Amino acid sequence: MKKNVILYKKIPQEQQARLAESFNLMTFDGITSDNRAEFIAALAQADGLIGASVPIKQDLLQFAPKLKAISTISVGYDQFDVDDLTLRGIRLMHTPTVLTDATADTIFTLILATARRAVELSMLVRAGEWQRSIGDEYYGTDVHHKTIGILGMGRIGSAVAKRAHCGFDMKVLYMSNKPNIQVEQQYQAQRCSLDELLQRADFVCITLPLLPSTERLISAEKLALMKPSAILINGARGKIVDQQALVAALQNGTIKAAGLDVFEVEPLPSNSPLIVLPNVVLLPHIGSATIETRYNMVRCAVDNIIVALAEQPPNENWVNPQVG
Numbered sequence: 001m002k003k004n005v006i007l008y009k010k011i012p013q014e015q016q017a018r019l020a021e022s023f024n025l026m027t028f029d030g031i032t033s034d035n036r037a038e039f040i041a042a043l044a045q046a047d048g049l050i051g052a053s054v055p056i057k058q059d060l061l062q063f064a065p066k067l068k069a070i071s072t073i074s075v076g077y078d079q080f081d082v083d084d085l086t087l088r089g090i091r092l093m094h095t096p097t098v099l100t101d102a103t104a105d106t107i108f109t110l111i112l113a114t115a116r117r118a119v120e121l122s123m124l125v126r127a128g129e130w131q132r133s134i135g136d137e138y139y140g141t142d143v144h145h146k147t148i149g150i151l152g153m154g155r156i157g158s159a160v161a162k163r164a165h166c167g168f169d170m171k172v173l174y175m176s177n178k179p180n181i182q183v184e185q186q187y188q189a190q191r192c193s194l195d196e197l198l199q200r201a202d203f204v205c206i207t208l209p210l211l212p213s214t215e216r217l218i219s220a221e222k223l224a225l226m227k228p229s230a231i232l233i234n235g236a237r238g239k240i241v242d243q244q245a246l247v248a249a250l251q252n253g254t255i256k257a258a259g260l261d262v263f264e265v266e267p268l269p270s271n272s273p274l275i276v277l278p279n280v281v282l283l284p285h286i287g288s289a290t291i292e293t294r295y296n297m298v299r300c301a302v303d304n305i306i307v308a309l310a311e312q313p314p315n316e317n318w319v320n321p322q323v324g
C-alpha cells in the first residue's frame with residue numbers, strides 16, 4: 001500500500017509527479033494561518049513530509065502519530081528539534097552539497113557588492129544623480145589581496161575559501177570546531193580563535209549553522225573587536241548575529257559595512273533600521289536561489305523521502321542516522 005506524504009512547498013511539476021507516483025500525495029503551498037487547520041488534519045495520516053522554511057516542532061508533531069520521515073529542501077535544519085525527532089523515531093533528511101557552490105557565490109556577491117558599494121552607486125545612477133565622474137567619497141575598497149575570515153569551515157566555508165584564495169589572492173583565516181587540513185593545504189588557510197579572526201580580517205564571513213552554541217555569537221563585544229574598515233557578511237542564519245548590535249555598529253562606524261542574506265526575522269520587517277542604512281547590502285535569503293540549484297535541491301529532497309520511507313540504510317543526507 002502507498003504511504004501518505006504531505007508536500008508543503010510548491011515544486012516543479014515533474015518532481016511532484018515523482019512523489020505522486022510513489023505516494024498518496026497531499027499538497028500545500030506553504031503553511032499559513034488560512035490552511036494550518038487543514039495541514040494539522042492531514043498530519044494524522046502522514047507517513048512523510050517534504051517541504052521547506054516552515055518550523056516543524058512539537059506543536060505540530062503532536063498531531064502526526066504515524067510520521068516516519070521528514071525531507072527538508074534545505075541544508076540548514078534549525079527549523080526542527082533534531083533530538084525530539086530522534087526520540088520520536090522520525091528520520092530527518094536534508095540537501096547538503098547540491099547548494100554549496102551557489103551559496104558561496106551569493107556570499108561572494110555580497111562581499112563584492114559591499115566592498116565596491118555596488119547597490120548604493122546603482123541607486124545613485126537610477127536617481128539621475130550621476131552628473132560627473134564620482135569623487136573619492138564614493139570609492140569602494142579592494143577585495144583582492146585582503147584578508148578574509150571565515151566562521152565555520154564546512155562545505156560552504158570551504159567553497160568561499162576556494163574563491164577567496166584562487167580567485168582573489170586573499171589570505172584566508174578560519175574559525176572552526178576542528179582543523180580542516182584540506183583548506184589549510186589547498187588554500188593556505190590558517191585556523192585561529194574567533195577573537196583573533198575578528199581582529200585581523202577585512203571581511204568576516206559567517207557560514208556556521210544556527211545552534212545554541214552559535215546563536216548571537218556575533219555580539220556587540222565581538223563586533224567591537226573588528227577593524228573599523230572591516231565588512232561583515234552573513235550568508236548563514238540571521239540569529240547568529242545580534243542584529244540590534246549590528247545596526248548600532250553600522251551606525252556608529254564600529255565596522256564599515258555589512259552584506260546580509262539572512263535576518264533575525266524573515267521576511268525583514270519594512271520598518272527595520274537596516275533598510276535605511278546606506279552601508280548595508282540586503283538580500284532576501286537567496287543563498288541557493290538559482291534555477292539550477294533550487295531544482296537540484298528539490299530533486300535531492302524527493303530522492304531523500306523515497307529512500308527514507310523505503311527504510312533503506314542511512315546515507316550522507318540523513319541528519320539523524322541513529323534512528324535507523
Ligand SMILES: NC(=O)C1=CN([C@@H]2O[C@H](COP(=O)(O)OP(=O)(O)OC[C@H]3O[C@@H](n4cnc5c(N)ncnc54)[C@H](OP(=O)(O)O)[C@@H]3O)[C@@H](O)[C@H]2O)C=CC1
Binds near residue numbers: 156286
Ligand atoms: N543563505 C542561505 O540561503 C543558505 C544558508 N545556509 C546556512 O549555512 C550553514 C552551513 O552550511 P554547510 O556549510 O553546508 O554546513 P557544514 O555543516 O558543512 O558547515 C558548518 C561548519 O560549521 C562548523 N561549526 C559548527 N558549530 C561551530 C561552532 N560553534 N564553532 C565553530 N565551528 C562550528 C561545523 O563544524 P563541525 O562539523 O565540527 O560541527 C562545520 O564545519 C547551514 O547550516 C545553513 O544554516 C546554507 C545554505 C544556503
Ligand SMILES: O=CC(=O)O
Binds near residue numbers: 076077099287
Ligand atoms: O537557507 C537555506 C538552506 O538551505 O539552509
